[in-house]
Amino acid sequence: MGNEKKEPYEMVDTQYYSEWYNQVIESSELTDKRYPVKGMNIWRPYGWKLMWNIDSETRSHMRRTGHHEVKFPLLIPEDEFQKEADHIKGFDDEVYWVTRAGRNELDIPLLLRPTSETAMYPVFDLWVRSHADLPLKIFQMVDVFRYETKQTRAFTRMREIHFFEAHTCHETSEDAEEQIREDLEIMEDLSRKLCLPNLELKRTEWDKFPGAEYTVGVDSLLPTGRLLQIAGIHQYKTNFAQAYDIRYEDVEGEHRFVHQTTYGMSARLIGAIIGIHGDEKGIVLPPAVAPIQVRIIPITYGEKESEILDYCDDLKERLGSAGFRVDIDDREDVRPGSKFYDSEMKGIPIRVDIGSQELEQKSITLVRRDHGDKKEYGHQEVVERVREECEAMEEDMYSKAEDFLQKNMVDAEDLSDIVEEKVYRIGWCGSRGCGENIEESTDRHILGTLYQGEEYQGKCLNCGDENADAAYLCKKE
Ligand code: ZN
Numbered sequence: 001m002g003n004e005k006k007e008p009y010e011m012v013d014t015q016y017y018s019e020w021y022n023q024v025i026e027s028s029e030l031t032d033k034r035y036p037v038k039g040m041n042i043w044r045p046y047g048w049k050l051m052w053n054i055d056s057e058t059r060s061h062m063r064r065t066g067h068h069e070v071k072f073p074l075l076i077p078e079d080e081f082q083k084e085a086d087h088i089k090g091f092d093d094e095v096y097w098v099t100r101a102g103r104n105e106l107d108i109p110l111l112l113r114p115t116s117e118t119a120m121y122p123v124f125d126l127w128v129r130s131h132a133d134l135p136l137k138i139f140q141m142v143d144v145f146r147y148e149t150k151q152t153r154a155f156t157r158m159r160e161i162h163f164f165e166a167h168t169c170h171e172t173s174e175d176a177e178e179q180i181r182e183d184l185e186i187m188e189d190l191s192r193k194l195c196l197p198n199l200e201l202k203r204t205e206w207d208k209f210p211g212a213e214y215t216v217g218v219d220s221l222l223p224t225g226r227l228l229q230i231a232g233i234h235q236y237k238t239n240f241a242q243a244y245d246i247r248y249e250d251v252e253g254e255h256r257f258v259h260q261t262t263y264g265m266s267a268r269l270i271g272a273i274i275g276i277h278g279d280e281k282g283i284v285l286p287p288a289v290a291p292i293q294v295r296i297i298p299i300t301y302g303e304k305e306s307e308i309l310d311y312c313d314d315l316k317e318r319l320g321s322a323g324f325r326v327d328i329d330d331r332e333d334v335r336p337g338s339k340f341y342d343s344e345m346k347g348i349p350i351r352v353d354i355g356s357q358e359l360e361q362k363s364i365t366l367v368r369r370d371h372g373d374k375k376e377y378g379h380q381e382v383v384e385r386v387r388e389e390c391e392a393m394e395e396d397m398y399s400k401a402e403d404f405l406q407k408n409m410v411d412a413e414d415l416s417d418i419v420e421e422k423v424y425r426i427g428w429c430g431s432r433g434c435g436e437n438i439e440e441s442t443d444r445h446i447l448g449t450l451y452q453g454e455e456y457q458g459k460c461l462n463c464g465d466e467n468a469d470a471a472y473l474c475k476k477e
Contacts, residue, residue: 039159090210201448225421
């Protein structure tokens with residue numbers, strides 16, 4: 001059982017977590033869930049800026065690695081959707097349909113994309129002619145729609161989902177494998193910036209993406225003891241290429257199917273940041289993506305008001321010119337205590353307090369959101385100190401979350417050991433029968449084996465086979 005209070009990097013009671021989460025996402029003005037369609041929330045300006053900053057990080061990696069941004073239509077014709085059998089089976093229950101336009105029934109019903117394979121691949125067939133067209137590397141950031149039947153939750157379980165999806169085509173299976181390694185390197189870098197340590201797990205056969213040869217799920221541990229998937233990277237081999245007839249002419253003039261991969265992420269990244277780093281005071285945002293990185297708070301109590309405000313303006317000017325996202329909370333008739341509270345609730349990484357003492361001493365008082373310690377510096381150092389503190393904060397947030405993950409991963413040698421809300425490392429022979437038995441008897445999911453592999457000595461928890469691999473068993477968010 002977890003705490004009844006949200007301390008960062010500690011387990012918290014599930015019911016309490018849920019109430020806390022819903023409250024902080026509203027108080028911090030990220031989202032408004034009063035829109036009258038279940039699972040479809042409004043992005044408020046502060047939340048949308050946060051998402052936009054995360055997307056910008058992703059975009060810069062995509063550009064660096066030779067991907068091109070596209071935007072495909074939202075609607076997909078039913079007959080295109082139905083070409084890959086496993087894919088349809090996987091998504092059929094989750095699809096929203098458009099069957100009428102004006103007063104007319106449509107000849108071919110259209111669906112709202114749940115993901116874009118079936119929108120893109122009929123066109124890939126036209127775009128890819130020869131080996132000179134490969135690799136094809138594209139991505140888009142759009143909303144996808146899935147009819148979620150469980151209780152919805154902002155950012156992590158929605159019906160309208162802000163989604164990033166990269167799709168690639170390659171000549172060979174090895175080229176596609178290389179792409180997956182590149183995706184995982186991008187993920188590693190993003191994880192640092194977003195302060196989201198994770199496990200890269202090769203999913204079980206029965207939990208892979210519908211239509212994929214294999215799936216690597218990237219999972220972060222929430223303080224409820226459940227793993228939240230924050231990204232998925234999929235090797236399709238030629239499964240979709242065969243269904244959509246995507247072939248290229250190789251150097252010998254032979255027509256071959258392309259090998260494909262995808263890489264997906266969503267607004268869940270925000271859900272993970274909030275859940276992992278937030279506390280009783282509100283959310284805590286990683287400096288790299290925070291919409292406001294520094295907030296300056298003038299503390300005037302009626303004295304030297306204009307001098308203090310000028311002093312604040314000068315600091316803002318200097319931080320802004322150095323590239324920081326900075327503002328001043330100069331609201332009149334709001335007490336400093338309430339301004340501190342707002343800054344904490346919104347998770348602004350650095351607060352700079354300026355009162356008459358700072359004005360006289362030509363100093364600044366700098367407060368970090370994560371640990372709340374106050375430090376005094378000379379005003380000349382402001383840019384340098386803010387930069388240092390942002391870097392240190394990113395590192396501290398990542399390493400504390402990493403410690404939390406490590407501390408809550410335990411080995412289990414017997415099914416009866418599996419009782420707590422933790423990530424269990426278990427022996428598993430790899431058979432579906434054993435896997436499903438283990439899942440059923442523990443009421444947890446096998447989230448897979450480490451993508452990079454690991455040494456393991458132990459028996460399958462179900463059949464006792466000595467040549468078992470290490471698998472990770474946990475509840476899923
Ligand atoms: Zn077994």
